[in-house]
Amino acid sequence: MSEQIEEQKRKLTAEGIDWYCLPYYKSPSIPATLYDVFNGARLTQRIIREKRVDVLHARVHVPVSMAAIARKFSLRKPKMIFDIRGFMAEEHTDAGTWKPNAAFCFAHSSASNAG
Secondary structure (H helix, E strand, C coil), X not given: CHHHHHHHHHHHHHCCCCCCCCCCCCCCHHXXXXXXXXXXXXXHHHHHHHHCCCEEEECCHHHHHHHHHHHHXXXXXXXXXXXXXXXXXXXXXXXXXXXXXXXXXXXXXXHHHCC
16 A cells, blocks of 8 residues: 555656645544544644645545644644535445434434525
């Protein structure tokens, strides 16, 4: 797997794109996600400072959480774009990580289907 990552990184570097990869922790779910968010926020804050970033762009809830935390604690305050493509409850249900009849999915579904 690391050879594939390194190859992708080389291709992106050739296009002038800096790409950063952090490990992902899946379990236990909530503590692992919190760790990933704060680890990602720390890296994002460093990138904002070193690269003088003006805009942060995210399409998914966890990365936008990283960006928001990094922005909050940065001297530089880049603009943020959250280009949402789907709701988190639907994404987890579709991926099979949340049961379709779970209370939080029902609450989301009811709210999104309200008139």
